[in-house]
Amino acid sequence: MAVQPTNLPKTLTLESYIDQKQFDELPEKGRHIIGQFDDDSIVVYQAYSPPIANYAVEHQHFGGSNFSFDRMSWVKTSFVWMQYRCGWNTKPKQERTLAVRIKREAFDYIVSIAVGSRFIEEYHGTKENYEKIKKQSEVRRQWDPDYAPNLEFKRLERRAIQLGLRGSILRRYATEWIVSIEDITPYVEEMRQRLQDTKDPMSLWVPVERVYKEEKEVVYN
Structure with a gap:
């Protein structure tokens, strides 16, 4: 088994990647x-510059x-996707990874009001109507390829969620709904x-990451 990290996060539960691959x-x-949830x-997860972090x-x-x-402001539930995005904290203005624990009811609300990032004619009707819906929404939802960890990341067929927050939802996320914020950069x-x-x-x-919710049907809004 891989040696346990020296810089263990205080607010995260970890497991060896070997175990995650073999037993999950x-x-x-x-x-x-x-x-990761309870x-x-x-x-x-979010990656920021040192002053913001x-x-x-x-x-x-x-x-x-x-x-x-x-x-x-974009949040991600997949740790590896976050590291893919910030290059293990090597990209400018993304030198610090924060593990932000938020209330589940707040997260569920954010997901419930999210608008998808692509136009679908049979649901939205016209691109003009879709652009109007997007403009009014304060949460954007994207499904992007998830990744396996490495220096050169391996793209998976599974899709991971990204949620873009703005306006009053961003303010409530940033100031009301947070349970804790930990800088996990030393571990990263x-x-x-x-x-x-x-x-x-x-x-x-x-x-340790598990399925929180499966997107069984295409969500058009």
Whole structure:
């Protein structure tokens, strides 16, 4: 079994990637919300610059002079997708990964009002109507390919959810619905270094993630 990390996150439960591959039954295909959750909360991930991350951890909510409430902010429930996006915290202005635990009822509400990121004629009618719906909505939903962890990530057939928040929903997420915020960058950097040293993703420890909700039917709105 892979050696347990030295920089263990305080708010996440980890397991070896070997165990996750061998004993878990995560779906290989389809649209699924997969993440770490309990009865009351679910973890979403965001990557930010040090000033934004420092403020968020210190105050346990987002804000300060470097954080903008006027632009869309994206959250992800898949840890590996987050690392794919930020390059294991190597990309500019994404040097810090935050594990943000939010209330489940808040997350469920966010998902329930999300508008899909693509136009579907049989539901929306016209592109003009779809653009109107998008403009009015404060939550955007995208289903993107999920990934297996590595320095060169392997794209999976399974789709992972991204949720873009703006307006009053972003403000409520950032200031009201958060249970805790932890900067897990030391753990992320340790896992990145393992990949550089071993070239083997089986040396990793990753957050325990399970299916939170399956998208059984296409959601058109």
